[in-house]
Amino acid sequence: MPRFVDLTHGFYDGMPSYPADWFPKFVSERSMTPETDPYGTKRTFSYLHVFPHNGTHMEYKLHFFPGTEGIDEVPLETLIGRACVADLSYKGELDEVTGEDLEKTLRPVWQPGDRLLIRTDYLRHNWGRPDYWDRPPYLTPSAARWAIDNGAVLIGFDCLTERPGDAESPVHHALLAAGIPLLEYVTNMHELTRPVVQLIALPTKVAGAEAAPARVIAVEDTDD
Numbered sequence: 001m002p003r004f005v006d007l008t009h010g011f012y013d014g015m016p017s018y019p020a021d022w023f024p025k026f027v028s029e030r031s032m033t034p035e036t037d038p039y040g041t042k043r044t045f046s047y048l049h050v051f052p053h054n055g056t057h058m059e060y061k062l063h064f065f066p067g068t069e070g071i072d073e074v075p076l077e078t079l080i081g082r083a084c085v086a087d088l089s090y091k092g093e094l095d096e097v098t099g100e101d102l103e104k105t106l107r108p109v110w111q112p113g114d115r116l117l118i119r120t121d122y123l124r125h126n127w128g129r130p131d132y133w134d135r136p137p138y139l140t141p142s143a144a145r146w147a148i149d150n151g152a153v154l155i156g157f158d159c160l161t162e163r164p165g166d167a168e169s170p171v172h173h174a175l176l177a178a179g180i181p182l183l184e185y186v187t188n189m190h191e192l193t194r195p196v197v198q199l200i201a202l203p204t205k206v207a208g209a210e211a212a213p214a215r216v217i218a219v220e221d222t223d224d
Contacts, residue, residue, distance in 0.1 A: 003220040005197075007156075009123065009187040011048075011055040011213065016128055024051040052211040058203040059182040063210035064172050071212045072205045074181050078153050083115035083199035083218070085192055091120045091137040097159065099146035112151030115199050117218075118143075119189035123158040136160040144174040154201065156183030156216070186216060194220050 011026045027049040034042035053059075061068035086105040088097060097118060106116075120137045137159040147155050161171050161182060175182060183201055198219040203212040 001222055003193075003222050005188060005191045005218040005220065007056070007117075007186050007188050007216040007218055008214070009056045009127075009185045011050065015054065016132065017051075017054050018133055023053070024049070026050060026054050050213060052204075052209070052213050053184070056183070056185045056187070056214055056216055057211050058201065058214045059172075059176070059184065059211040061176050061179065062208075063182075064169065064176050070207065071203050071209050072207050074203065078115075078181060079202055080200050081115060081153075081198065082111065082113075083117050083154075083156075083197050084109050084111075085117045085119055085189060085195050085197065087119050087195070088137070089119055089121045089190070091122070091159070093135040093137070094164070095120075095137045096140045096163075097137055097143050097157075098140050099142035102143055102146045109195050110150060113153055114151070115154040115201075116147055116152045116156070117186065117189060117197075117199070118155070118157035118159065119192075120157070120159045121190055123185060123187050124190060133160070134164055136164070138163045139171045141170045141174060144171045147175065147180060148178045152180060154181050154183060154199075156186045156199075156201065158186050158189060183214065183216065189218075192218055192220065 013028055015026055017023050017025045029047050031047045032045040037043045060071045060074050062070040084106050086102055122136045126132050139161055162169050200217040201214055203214040206212045
């Protein structure tokens with residue numbers, strides 16, 4: 001029997017958000033309650049104010065390259081398939097995730113065309129801290145280059161994409177220019193027991209958007 005692991009860091013009222021004026025918080029409200037249903041059928045309708053970059057989400061080319069493909073144009077075959085997990089849970093505060101790290105961890109199992117999941121456990125242990133965005137492990141340009149050179153079709157992780165404070169965003173630029181979607185705020189990778197899983201990562205289909213919330217599931221083969 002396959003084993004399913006939910007890797008989604010979901011949205012909820014009061015969740016932390018990046019401390020900037022341009023970064024809206026997630027808010028949900030009731031547009032209709034059982035008490036206000038005009039037909040007396042006790043329906044509930046919710047209105048979600050979603051800024052997609054807050055919980056688990058996928059980003060695509062339009063995020064950094066105006067006039068290019070949005071999240072609704074990620075190829076479907078990219079979103080489902082074989083994924084390799086790079087267990088870098090030993091990484092500490094402000095540690096770099098490098099191409100050398102990925103090479104050492106993934107070479108025995110990696111195949112071109114795989115999806116790449118990078119586990120540091122940073123989100124798991126630190127979500128909610130006021131300095132969460134100031135001290136995470138982060139990807140380096142060499143990690144992006146490794147993913148590109150080795151044929152990764154998607155990359156997900158539970159740390160930050162860029163070194164905190166780096167407004168040049170070289171990792172975003174490299175990966176998105178190569179057509180590799182970024183799956184940010186992945187969680188629960190500590191529950192995975194195998195280095196290779198089947199990944200299902202489905203962003204909400206929103207025309208003309210650079211990113212969208214995603215439901216992310218790993219499927220482990222339990223047959224030995």
